[in-house]
Amino acid sequence: MQLLKKIRIIITFYRNFLLPSVIVTACCLALFREYGFGIFVAIFWLKIATLVITWHFINSYKKKEYYYYQNLGISKALLWSVTLIFDIALFIFLAVQTYKFK
Amino acid sequence: MTHILEADGIQLEFDGRKILSDIYLQCTTGKITGLLGRNGEGKSCLMKIIYGSLKAEKSVRIDKQSQNKAFRQTGLLVYLPQFNFIPASLSLKRIFKDFEIDYTLFEKRFPEFTSKYTSSVSNLSGGERRLAELYVIVKAAAHFALLDEPFTHLNPVQIEKIKELLIEEKASKGFLVTDHMYTQVTAVCDNLYVLAKGKTHLVKNMLDLETLGYAKF
Numbered sequence: 001m002q003l004l005k006k007i008r009i010i011i012t013f014y015r016n017f018l019l020p021s022v023i024v025t026a027c028c029l030a031l032f033r034e035y036g037f038g039i040f041v042a043i044f045w046l047k048i049a050t051l052v053i054t055w056h057f058i059n060s061y062k063k064k065e066y067y068y069y070q071n072l073g074i075s076k077a078l079l080w081s082v083t084l085i086f087d088i089a090l091f092i093f094l095a096v097q098t099y100k101f102k
Numbered sequence: 103m104t105h106i107l108e109a110d111g112i113q114l115e116f117d118g119r120k121i122l123s124d125i126y127l128q129c130t131t132g133k134i135t136g137l138l139g140r141n142g143e144g145k146s147c148l149m150k151i152i153y154g155s156l157k158a159e160k161s162v163r164i165d166k167q168s169q170n171k172a173f174r175q176t177g178l179l180v181y182l183p184q185f186n187f188i189p190a191s192l193s194l195k196r197i198f199k200d201f202e203i204d205y206t207l208f209e210k211r212f213p214e215f216t217s218k219y220t221s222s223v224s225n226l227s228g229g230e231r232r233l234a235e236l237y238v239i240v241k242a243a244a245h246f247a248l249l250d251e252p253f254t255h256l257n258p259v260q261i262e263k264i265k266e267l268l269i270e271e272k273a274s275k276g277f278l279v280t281d282h283m284y285t286q287v288t289a290v291c292d293n294l295y296v297l298a299k300g301k302t303h304l305v306k307n308m309l310d311l312e313t314l315g316y317a318k319f
Contacts, residue, residue, distance in 0.1 A: 005200070009200060012189065012192070012196075015191075016189075062189075064183070064185050064186065064187050065187060065188070065189045066155075066187075067155070067181060067183050067187035068187050068188050068189060070153075070155065070173045071173070071180045071181060071187075071201075071239065071242065072176075072200055072201070073173070073174070073175070073176035073177075075171070075173070075174055
C-alpha cells in the first residue's frame, strides 16, 4: 500500500514534465525513423539535454513544491532518480521498437 | 509516548556573516514551542536546518538519535514553509488522500470548505490555500511539526480555530511555531525562545522580549 502511494506521488511529480518529455521523445523517434541508426547518438544526447533543461526549470520555478513530496517522505533524489530512469528507459524502449518496425 | 527533538551545535553563515552560531532548542510531545525573532535573524533557516532541507553544521536529535535529514524518515517530522508548497494542480481530495487525513473533520471545523472537496488548490483563495496547507501539516502523522508563519493570511476566526486545533493535536505531537503575530504565538506556546544575534534565548517572562529587542511594551 505504501509502495502504491509512493508510486502515485512520484507520478504526480512526473506529470510536471510529462508533456514536454513526450513531445521531445516523439520528435527524436521521428528523426530516428527517418535517418536510421546513424543518428541515434545525436538524438540520445538531444533527449538527455532536454531532460537537463527540464531539471533546471523545475529547480528554478517549482522548487517550493519539493516540500510537498518531502513532507510525504519522498526526497528530491528519489523523485528525480525514478522519473529520469523511467523516462530514459521508455525512450530507449521506444527507439528499439521504432528500429525493429522500421 | 513522549518524543524529544533537540537541536544544537548549529553553525550557519552567508557571505562570511554569521547567522546562527549558538543554538539550543528543545521541543517535546505535548508542547508547543514558540520561536520569535526579528527579520533576518534566521528563524526560517533554523527550521529548514532542523528539517534537513538546508545544509549546515548541526546536531539535530530525535529521541537522542542523530537526524541529518529528518524528513527522509516518514512519520518523524513535517514542515510548513512560509510560502505555498502544495502543487496548485492537486485537488483537496488528492491532498487529503496523500496525507491520509479525514476531510469530513476538516469540513466540520472549517465549513467554508464544504463542497470544495474536489476543487483544485488553484481555485482556492490565498487564505483558503494557506489554511488547507496548514491543516494537513498539523494533522499529518508525524512526531513533530515545524510551522513557519502559520497565522499569516488567516482571518481572526480561522486563527482561533487553528489555535484550538494545535492545542488538541499537541497531545500526540510536538510543535515548533514561528510567526510575527507574536501575541498569537505566546497565547498557545508552552515554551518560548527568542532568536537574537544568532543565539537562542529561553524566555522566562514577557519582559524578556523587550530586553532581547524583539518587542516593545
